[in-house]
Amino acid sequence: LVLQPYDARFSCRVITLPGFISFNTPVENVCSMMEQGLRGGFTTLCLHATQGIYHSQDLDALSNQIESNLNGIPTNYTIYLDAHRDNAHSIASLFKSCAGLYLRVTDSGTWWWKHLETWPSNSPILVEASGLVLTSILFGSVIHGSRPLHITQVCKKEDMDIIRAAKNKGLAITCDVSVVHLYGNHIIDSRDKEALWENLDMIDVVYGPLYQTISLLLASVQEGRLSMSWVESRLVDNPRRILGLSQPSDTFVEVNLDTCWTVEDIDSPFYGQMCRGIVQRTVIHNEIAYLDGKMLYKGQRIGRDVRMEDKGLSESTYSYS
């Protein structure tokens, strides 16, 4: 495909950004999610299979399902392994072929302790936990050589306070927040929502619904609530560093900033929110996968398993200052 000179033609303001990382993406229909990713500028999906046929430590099943898709592979991807009560020893050896370990704890057990012991410290652990469970797991990380932990889906003031205290103490902690919790109406307590906005400096990664995230964030840049460098570092640089992925120059996104609108779907959690900017073009490994509303990847395996591509883990270079 030849690049079209549409920028000049419409004289609209277009910016180019590196492709975004969707850091915590629950798997439903992978291929349609990847297409949504293309529309929203997400060129890498970090998949977390929690149920259905993909659930379990069976990396191969999900990977085969993606790789064998006749329609092609729209975006890059990588897969988290799911920590269970009884699989600490059986999955630890698989760390090189996955994005990291996904550790969701909602009960009051301490079965997760074994995972902190067995999961290699140079592969990330995403921790989805809150309150006492969260602080207990943070203590577990201190005991196990202060191994890095990434706290995912932070949505409570108390948890953010704990993360701030841990970071100030110099612990190797990072965290992410979903755009759903930053912008959604009545999803969380307004006190919690305020705390997220007051702790923007503590948030290392942001992501959300694949199609809407960049437009919500860019509207806040316009309003002056967020800086452009905050957005880019949370969507691209920090996720890459935490996961130990390289930053390819051949994968990028063009966003037209001139389009603004308000979400009018009364059933949307973002009803009434200002949006700004539309992805016009998504280029993955030098191939235009998406252009002006049209999927151009069809039949091509444009996306790759980025963990396999990077051939094992480089030491993470993320600084926890």
Next chain:
Amino acid sequence: LVLQPYDARFSCRVITLPGFISFNTPVENVCSMMEQGLRGGFTTLCLHATQGIYHSQDLDALSNQIESNLNGIPTNYTIYLDAHRDNAHSIASLFKSCAGLYLRVTDSGTWWWKHLETWPSNSPILVEASGLVLTSILFGSVIHGSRPLHITQVCKKEDMDIIRAAKNKGLAITCDVSVVHLYGNHIIDSRDKEALWENLDMIDVVYGPLYQTISLLLASVQEGRLSMSWVESRLVDNPRRILGLSQPSDTFVEVNLDTCWTVEDIDSPFYGQMCRGIVQRTVIHNEIAYLDGKMLYKGQRIGRDVRMEDKGLSESTYSYS
């Protein structure tokens, strides 16, 4: 009173030990407890008022009640302040007049976080907590400059495992176990009870019912399950170091080792347990307070508030190796 040469007269085997510290003593009737202390060799009671007229941060009420006893003051004492949901700021300034802070947490709140912040780090905090709450509080101590914590009333294998891990990591953690949990029948799970006995090296302090503790421990020394130096360090040296109290040479206990018996009270938690050794004489500040079953302190203020006597806190010299 003139010391009687009864040792020679009866030619029984008598050992002299420094007076014992009852490290965690719930207050009921203070003066009768102190008399029990004399009978059992406990020359200092560390009092913890959890209810009734003494409950609260009102140190003075309990202190006055003891000091104004016309019958005299049988033993030394010191008082823990009780950490509550809302008193972190009001009690922190009282640290010099008390033994330390008593922090009991059974709910899933994080109100105790404030206490870790405000309580001076050179005054002890006794933590009564288990499981996730315990690990959360240990994490709180890491965040707050790795301040020392003493875990009291440990009676679960899981908690002992956590304490072992924390100590091995070099954290400034100490702990105590009650004789009730070490020896009692059907008080805790047999698995937990075994874990306590398997972790004798992790236990810094031991105490229990004032009259029975030394006899239960000495029976185990006789059996070879405990060493005499383990008993002495857990009843005397470690408690003193943790509380920053001096070791007076004028306060000691004489124990006749020749008496052995089995607990025959079927309602006792110690039913069937071997006991060995009876306290013959308890000397406090060079005064014989108790001799051969007779209370000799009557009308005298033999015991003192040891915290006030030591005039503020010396830096704790306890080593957490």
